[in-house]
Amino acid sequence: MGSIGNFHAVLDDTKCLAGKVPWWKDAVFYQIYPASFQDSNGDGWGDIPGVLSRIDYLHNLGVDVVWLSPIFESPQADMGYDVSDYQKIYAPYGTIKDVDALMSACHERGMKLILDLVVNHTSDQHEWFKESRSSKDNPKRDWYIWKPARYDSNGRRLPPTNWRGYFAGPTWTWDDLTEEYYLHLYAPEQPDLNWDNEACRKAIYENTMRFWLDRGIDGFRIDTVNKYSKRTDFVDAPITDPTSPHQPAPEMWCNGPRIHDFIREMRQEALAPYNAVSVGELSNTPDPAQVLPYVSAAAKELDMVFEFSTIRLGTGDGFGAKYIYQPFPLSRLKALTLTWQTFIEGTDGWTTVFCENHDNGRAVSRFGDTSTPEMWRRSAKTLALWQATMTGSLFLYQGQEIGMVNMPTTWGIEEYKDIESSRFYLEAAKSGDAARTEATVRGLQILARDHSRIPFQWDDSPNAGFTTADADPWMRVHDDYHDINVAKQTGDSFSILEFYRALLPLRKSYRHLFTHGMFRLLDPTNEALFTYVKEADSIPSGQKALVVLNFSREEQPCPDIALALKCVPLEVLLLISTLDQVSVGSHRPREVLEPWEGRVYVCSCK
Structure with a gap:
């Protein structure tokens, strides 16, 4: 692992910050995709008892909060993001008692457990929707969004609007029984709830939040949190894709007219009485001025949100061209990091830090370098150092800590199981445009949600230790599991895993700089070095850190550390490096950064 210096410059900031900030600001969150984490019974499907069996692994890693992706009863049209019963557990995952046991195990270790809350829509198999579609005068008819058809001059039936959904195709589906269309921003199996009711x-x-909070759950990651309030005039979107009858229209349903009223009510009615933590998924909101109202402490809405400008780098327009990959320079990554690190400065808002989740390709395959095993190892550690020195609550995704990579490019499209991947590929194939189809396949190989969903790699036994040797995993195990797995990296001082195990406690020791510090970007146009200063404005000593990351496979000259920190050289010490051979604690920085090397220097000058 990268070495850590123990010297007198380390501040005991516990006295400085303890009791002044909510616990979740300093927490390390770890997202688990339950189907792919650990199978306990050999059916090829991960489960909650499997998560429980690995709880000490998470605790020893330095995790404070476990976040479970959807586990509720579901037909699995969209891997549980289509809930048919919020008070039951999807049987392959286990039971409510299993959730209680996992929650107790977390609490016994000083950890917390949060669940994924999906309430923009339900499954079309949910009892609410079954009642809603049963007749136009059913009491729950207005719990979903129903509209009559339009007709063209030839009498041909048309949907109420021309909106395109997130999974390709229209946002409206015709219901023969009641002869109206219902709205679904995602798949037809996921009808949108009507929050205006x-x-x-x-x-x-009552049914989706208090039920679980009463059992002791510590909060929620809230799916699609800014889509509850739709525009109610239901007008057509401008035609921006003349090749399609369905047009992108996020302005019709993101950050709508009543959204802040709804979220304040949600907090007041369900979250605040339990002191439950909330982190919202905030899509299609690239303007910081629009994000701040959601996370301002005074506004009493959400504790924090995920804003996706950085993690979506490389994607197309988010709709028809989403999987047409768009290369980007390092300067673009740095500019976005600057925006989303500084937008809360001078406010009472908070932010999140993440570069992986269940909806994107693996970070090391997108932002790092997998050209050789050595570049893979180095770049994964450098990305870890980047994330761990960012301001905000840190979120890790399963497998990130061992450098799991994207699915091999040799795998065929049949290995892609996700509904979004399948629909975008089929849309491209049906277009008859061979170049578009080829570009979509290439984009999926980099960006698809499937990459993050393959089984976790625990060891080099058959099926990577995810399930039994004779089981048939729901997704194919990665070909490289013999080389990338927890067992192989445990105890290896050069490994990515051991680097994370050292880095996470360091982040907490220096939380006044990393978690809570001010971000100052240096040399924004440099396309090889990512360099920034973190300053602690609330610490009397004026301590600062300089983070220097080589995002290239070539050696780079090291910046003048003392000049960047405005300290005399003898006041500067190397805190951590991604390379073991660097002398940690040295006052004299090495002049050259090796390929994909990262370092952090600190000084206590005023």
């Missing part, structure tokens, strides 16, 4: 909102708070 007060009875519907109250049922959401």
